[in-house]
Amino acid sequence: MASTPENPARSLRLACRAGTHTGPTPGLAHGYGQANLVVVPREHAFHFLLFCQRNPRPCPVLEVTDPGDPEPRLTAPGADLRTDLPRYRIWRDGRVAEEPTSLLSHWPADAVAFLLGCSFSFEAALLAAGLPVRHIEQGRNVPMYRTTVACQPAGPFAGPLVVSMRPMTAAQAIQAALICNRFPQSHGAPVHWGDPAALGIHDIHRPDEGDPVDIRPGEVPVFWACGVTPQAAATHAKLPWMATHAPGHMFVTDMREGG
Numbered sequence: 001m002a003s004t005p006e007n008p009a010r011s012l013r014l015a016c017r018a019g020t021h022t023g024p025t026p027g028l029a030h031g032y033g034q035a036n037l038v039v040v041p042r043e044h045a046f047h048f049l050l051f052c053q054r055n056p057r058p059c060p061v062l063e064v065t066d067p068g069d070p071e072p073r074l075t076a077p078g079a080d081l082r083t084d085l086p087r088y089r090i091w092r093d094g095r096v097a098e099e100p101t102s103l104l105s106h107w108p109a110d111a112v113a114f115l116l117g118c119s120f121s122f123e124a125a126l127l128a129a130g131l132p133v134r135h136i137e138q139g140r141n142v143p144m145y146r147t148t149v150a151c152q153p154a155g156p157f158a159g160p161l162v163v164s165m166r167p168m169t170a171a172q173a174i175q176a177a178l179i180c181n182r183f184p185q186s187h188g189a190p191v192h193w194g195d196p197a198a199l200g201i202h203d204i205h206r207p208d209e210g211d212p213v214d215i216r217p218g219e220v221p222v223f224w225a226c227g228v229t230p231q232a233a234a235t236h237a238k239l240p241w242m243a244t245h246a247p248g249h250m251f252v253t254d255m256r257e258g259g
Contacts, residue, residue, distance in 0.1 A: 008032065009252045013076070013084035022086045022101050024248035027136040030124050033186065033257050034250040035062055035075065035115040036227030037085060039103070039243040042067045045112035047155025051233060052116065054152035058161055058229035060117035060185045062253070067110045070103075075253040081113050082106075087246035089231070094238035099246050106243060116227045118250050119164050121186040121257050125179050131172050134213040141248035142166070143207035144228050148200025151229060156237035163191060163199065163223040165207070167215040173222045180224070183257075193222040209247040 009032035015021035025034060040048050045064075052059035063074045070081045082103040090097045090106055100106065119142075123133045135142045142164045149161040168176060170193070177189040196204045204221055205212045209228055215221060228247050245251065 007254065009076070009254055010079075012252050013079055016086045016101075017080065017083040019101055024141040025086065025250045025252060026120050026123065026142055026248065029252045031257055033121040033253045033255040034118040035253055036118050036230070037081060037088075037243075037245040037251050038114040038116065038230045039081070039107075039111050040114075040239065041108055041241065042110035042112050044156070044237075044239060048114060048157055048230070050154035051151070051157040051230070052114065054154055055229065057187060057191065057225035058151070058227060060187065062115040062117055062185060062255070065113040067112050068108075070107060070111075070113065072113070072115055072251075072253070075115055075255055076251075077254070081251065085245050085249055085251050087249040089244045089246050091234045091239065091242040091244065093240060094235045103243055108241065115251060115253070116230070117183075117185040117187060118227050119187050119224045120250060122180050122183040124257055125183070126166075126176055129175060129179055131176055131179075132166070132168060134167055135211065138213055140211035140213060142210050143212055144209040144226055144247055145196075145199070145201045145223075146208045146232055151233065156239065157230070157233040159229070159232040159236040161191075162208075162226040162229040162232050164210075164226040165204070165221045165223050167213065167219040168193075168222050169218050170220060173220065176222060187225045187227070190222050190224050194220050196221055199223060
Protein backbone atom coordinates (compact mmCIF):
# COMPACT_ATOMS: atom_id res chain seq x y z
CA MET A 1 0.00 0.00 0.00
CA ALA A 2 1.42 3.41 -0.99
CA SER A 3 2.30 5.75 1.86
CA THR A 4 0.41 9.03 2.23
CA PRO A 5 2.54 12.04 1.22
CA GLU A 6 3.53 14.19 4.18
CA ASN A 7 1.66 17.46 4.55
CA PRO A 8 4.40 20.11 4.03
CA ALA A 9 2.63 22.54 6.38
CA ARG A 10 2.64 19.95 9.17
CA SER A 11 6.28 19.09 8.42
CA LEU A 12 7.24 22.74 8.79
CA ARG A 13 5.29 23.06 12.04
CA LEU A 14 7.03 20.00 13.44
CA ALA A 15 10.39 21.44 12.43
CA CYS A 16 9.50 24.60 14.34
CA ARG A 17 8.40 22.50 17.33
CA ALA A 18 11.71 20.61 17.28
CA GLY A 19 13.68 23.84 16.97
CA THR A 20 15.23 22.86 13.64
CA HIS A 21 13.52 25.71 11.77
CA THR A 22 13.69 29.15 13.40
CA GLY A 23 13.80 31.41 10.34
CA PRO A 24 11.25 33.35 8.30
CA THR A 25 8.55 31.47 6.39
CA PRO A 26 8.07 33.29 3.02
CA GLY A 27 8.07 30.81 0.17
CA LEU A 28 7.78 27.75 2.43
CA ALA A 29 5.03 25.08 2.31
CA HIS A 30 3.70 26.36 -1.01
CA GLY A 31 -0.03 25.90 -1.36
CA TYR A 32 -0.77 26.30 2.35
CA GLY A 33 -2.02 29.51 3.95
CA GLN A 34 0.11 31.32 6.51
CA ALA A 35 -1.17 33.28 9.48
CA ASN A 36 -0.17 36.01 11.90
CA LEU A 37 -0.47 35.20 15.60
CA VAL A 38 -1.69 37.42 18.45
CA VAL A 39 -2.19 36.08 21.98
CA VAL A 40 -3.82 38.15 24.73
CA PRO A 41 -5.23 37.40 28.19
CA ARG A 42 -8.95 36.66 28.16
CA GLU A 43 -9.87 40.04 29.68
CA HIS A 44 -8.52 41.80 26.57
CA ALA A 45 -9.80 39.34 23.95
CA PHE A 46 -13.08 41.14 23.25
CA HIS A 47 -11.41 44.47 22.57
CA PHE A 48 -8.81 42.85 20.34
CA LEU A 49 -11.54 41.07 18.38
CA LEU A 50 -13.32 44.42 18.05
CA PHE A 51 -10.07 45.98 16.81
CA CYS A 52 -9.88 43.30 14.12
CA GLN A 53 -13.52 43.79 13.17
CA ARG A 54 -12.95 47.53 12.77
CA ASN A 55 -9.74 47.03 10.77
CA PRO A 56 -10.42 44.00 8.56
CA ARG A 57 -7.80 44.75 5.88
CA PRO A 58 -4.76 44.37 8.18
CA CYS A 59 -6.51 42.02 10.64
CA PRO A 60 -8.63 39.40 8.80
CA VAL A 61 -9.58 36.85 11.47
CA LEU A 62 -9.11 33.19 10.53
CA GLU A 63 -9.60 31.64 13.96
CA VAL A 64 -9.98 32.47 17.66
CA THR A 65 -9.13 29.78 20.22
CA ASP A 66 -10.88 28.99 23.48
CA PRO A 67 -9.22 30.52 26.55
CA GLY A 68 -6.15 28.52 27.52
CA ASP A 69 -6.34 26.20 24.50
CA PRO A 70 -3.25 26.35 22.23
CA GLU A 71 -4.75 24.13 19.51
CA PRO A 72 -6.12 25.86 16.37
CA ARG A 73 -8.87 23.32 15.79
CA LEU A 74 -10.25 24.93 12.61
CA THR A 75 -7.10 25.84 10.69
CA ALA A 76 -4.63 23.15 11.80
CA PRO A 77 -6.08 20.44 14.07
CA GLY A 78 -3.42 18.87 16.26
CA ALA A 79 -1.06 21.84 16.01
CA ASP A 80 0.22 23.72 19.05
CA LEU A 81 0.45 27.51 18.87
CA ARG A 82 2.96 27.52 21.72
CA THR A 83 5.60 25.65 19.72
CA ASP A 84 4.71 25.48 16.03
CA LEU A 85 5.94 28.91 14.90
CA PRO A 86 9.63 29.52 14.26
CA ARG A 87 9.90 32.58 16.50
CA TYR A 88 7.67 34.64 18.80
CA ARG A 89 7.64 38.02 20.48
CA ILE A 90 6.73 38.59 24.12
CA TRP A 91 5.40 42.10 24.78
CA ARG A 92 5.42 43.66 28.25
CA ASP A 93 3.99 47.13 28.81
CA GLY A 94 4.11 47.90 25.10
CA ARG A 95 7.70 46.82 24.48
CA VAL A 96 9.28 43.68 23.08
CA ALA A 97 10.78 41.90 26.10
CA GLU A 98 12.15 38.82 24.31
CA GLU A 99 11.90 36.75 21.12
CA PRO A 100 11.73 33.07 22.16
CA THR A 101 11.29 30.08 19.87
CA SER A 102 8.61 28.61 22.18
CA LEU A 103 5.77 29.92 24.33
CA LEU A 104 5.53 26.80 26.49
CA SER A 105 6.83 28.62 29.57
CA HIS A 106 4.99 31.85 28.74
CA TRP A 107 1.41 30.71 28.05
CA PRO A 108 -1.14 32.04 30.58
CA ALA A 109 -3.97 29.76 31.68
CA ASP A 110 -6.53 32.15 30.14
CA ALA A 111 -4.64 32.95 26.92
CA VAL A 112 -6.81 33.57 23.84
CA ALA A 113 -5.04 33.19 20.50
CA PHE A 114 -6.01 34.94 17.26
CA LEU A 115 -4.84 33.76 13.85
CA LEU A 116 -5.00 36.49 11.21
CA GLY A 117 -4.60 36.10 7.45
CA CYS A 118 -1.16 36.78 5.96
CA SER A 119 -0.04 38.15 2.60
CA PHE A 120 2.43 35.25 2.22
CA SER A 121 -0.67 33.21 1.37
CA PHE A 122 -1.14 34.87 -2.02
CA GLU A 123 2.49 34.90 -3.09
CA ALA A 124 2.30 31.52 -4.83
CA ALA A 125 -0.51 32.92 -7.00
CA LEU A 126 1.63 35.97 -7.86
CA LEU A 127 4.57 33.75 -8.78
CA ALA A 128 2.33 31.46 -10.86
CA ALA A 129 1.22 34.54 -12.83
CA GLY A 130 4.84 35.46 -13.52
CA LEU A 131 4.82 38.43 -11.15
CA PRO A 132 7.90 39.25 -9.08
CA VAL A 133 8.05 38.55 -5.36
CA ARG A 134 11.38 40.17 -4.69
CA HIS A 135 11.99 39.09 -1.09
CA ILE A 136 11.58 35.43 -2.09
CA GLU A 137 13.79 35.99 -5.13
CA GLN A 138 16.49 37.53 -2.92
CA GLY A 139 16.09 35.12 -0.01
CA ARG A 140 15.01 37.84 2.43
CA ASN A 141 12.18 38.64 4.80
CA VAL A 142 9.46 40.90 3.36
CA PRO A 143 9.97 44.62 4.11
CA MET A 144 7.34 46.13 6.43
CA TYR A 145 6.67 49.77 7.29
CA ARG A 146 4.66 51.68 9.86
CA THR A 147 2.54 54.32 8.11
CA THR A 148 0.83 57.50 9.24
CA VAL A 149 -2.59 56.00 8.45
CA ALA A 150 -4.46 55.49 11.73
CA CYS A 151 -6.41 52.33 12.48
CA GLN A 152 -9.84 52.48 14.08
CA PRO A 153 -9.28 52.05 17.84
CA ALA A 154 -10.98 49.56 20.16
CA GLY A 155 -10.43 49.66 23.91
CA PRO A 156 -6.67 49.88 24.54
CA PHE A 157 -5.80 48.87 20.97
CA ALA A 158 -4.95 51.66 18.53
CA GLY A 159 -2.09 52.73 16.31
CA PRO A 160 -0.91 53.01 12.72
CA LEU A 161 -1.51 50.72 9.77
CA VAL A 162 1.54 48.59 8.96
CA VAL A 163 2.12 47.62 5.33
CA SER A 164 4.28 45.10 3.49
CA MET A 165 5.92 46.02 0.19
CA ARG A 166 6.68 44.21 -3.08
CA PRO A 167 8.15 46.22 -5.98
CA MET A 168 6.54 45.85 -9.41
CA THR A 169 5.88 47.81 -12.57
CA ALA A 170 2.59 49.71 -12.69
CA ALA A 171 1.14 47.13 -15.09
CA GLN A 172 2.21 44.30 -12.79
CA ALA A 173 0.64 46.11 -9.82
CA ILE A 174 -2.71 46.19 -11.60
CA GLN A 175 -2.44 42.47 -12.36
CA ALA A 176 -1.46 41.78 -8.74
CA ALA A 177 -4.49 43.72 -7.50
CA LEU A 178 -6.81 41.58 -9.62
CA ILE A 179 -5.21 38.39 -8.30
CA CYS A 180 -5.17 39.49 -4.66
CA ASN A 181 -8.84 40.45 -4.74
CA ARG A 182 -9.43 36.69 -4.61
CA PHE A 183 -7.70 36.56 -1.20
CA PRO A 184 -9.77 38.76 1.14
CA GLN A 185 -8.62 36.69 4.14
CA SER A 186 -5.01 37.46 3.20
CA HIS A 187 -5.36 41.28 3.10
CA GLY A 188 -6.80 41.41 -0.42
CA ALA A 189 -5.64 43.95 -3.00
CA PRO A 190 -2.87 46.50 -2.38
CA VAL A 191 -3.79 49.58 -0.36
CA HIS A 192 -1.39 51.84 -2.31
CA TRP A 193 1.31 51.86 -4.92
CA GLY A 194 3.69 54.60 -5.95
CA ASP A 195 4.96 57.40 -3.72
CA PRO A 196 5.78 56.01 -0.24
CA ALA A 197 5.48 59.50 1.25
CA ALA A 198 1.70 59.30 0.72
CA LEU A 199 1.72 56.72 3.53
CA GLY A 200 4.22 58.68 5.62
CA ILE A 201 7.14 56.42 4.66
CA HIS A 202 10.22 58.59 4.23
CA ASP A 203 12.92 56.02 3.42
CA ILE A 204 11.79 52.99 1.46
CA HIS A 205 15.24 51.44 1.91
CA ARG A 206 14.89 51.32 5.71
CA PRO A 207 11.89 49.15 6.62
CA ASP A 208 10.69 49.08 10.22
CA GLU A 209 10.62 45.27 10.11
CA GLY A 210 12.00 42.71 7.69
CA ASP A 211 14.69 43.38 5.09
CA PRO A 212 15.14 45.95 2.31
CA VAL A 213 14.77 44.61 -1.23
CA ASP A 214 15.89 45.92 -4.61
CA ILE A 215 13.56 48.25 -6.50
CA ARG A 216 14.62 48.08 -10.12
CA PRO A 217 14.27 50.70 -12.89
CA GLY A 218 10.65 51.01 -14.01
CA GLU A 219 9.28 49.56 -10.77
CA VAL A 220 7.26 51.23 -8.02
CA PRO A 221 6.71 50.05 -4.45
CA VAL A 222 3.38 48.25 -4.02
CA PHE A 223 1.94 48.14 -0.49
CA TRP A 224 -0.43 45.67 1.16
CA ALA A 225 -2.06 45.91 4.59
CA CYS A 226 0.01 43.79 6.97
CA GLY A 227 -0.75 41.55 9.93
CA VAL A 228 2.09 43.17 11.89
CA THR A 229 -0.39 46.03 12.48
CA PRO A 230 -1.44 44.48 15.85
CA GLN A 231 2.18 44.74 16.96
CA ALA A 232 2.01 48.48 16.47
CA ALA A 233 -1.24 48.38 18.44
CA ALA A 234 0.58 46.45 21.19
CA THR A 235 2.92 49.41 21.61
CA HIS A 236 -0.10 51.65 22.21
CA ALA A 237 -2.05 49.18 24.38
CA LYS A 238 0.83 48.64 26.84
CA LEU A 239 -0.67 45.40 28.18
CA PRO A 240 1.33 43.79 31.00
CA TRP A 241 1.64 40.70 28.75
CA MET A 242 0.91 39.92 25.14
CA ALA A 243 2.49 37.60 22.58
CA THR A 244 2.77 37.65 18.79
CA HIS A 245 4.75 35.99 16.04
CA ALA A 246 8.07 37.60 15.19
CA PRO A 247 7.56 39.50 11.90
CA GLY A 248 7.91 37.16 8.93
CA HIS A 249 7.94 34.06 11.17
CA MET A 250 4.41 32.85 10.57
CA PHE A 251 2.13 30.00 11.58
CA VAL A 252 1.58 27.74 8.56
CA THR A 253 -1.97 26.36 8.55
CA ASP A 254 -3.53 23.35 6.82
CA MET A 255 -5.77 25.72 4.83
CA ARG A 256 -5.12 25.70 1.11
CA GLU A 257 -4.19 29.04 -0.40
CA GLY A 258 -7.16 30.80 -1.90
CA GLY A 259 -9.65 28.40 -0.44
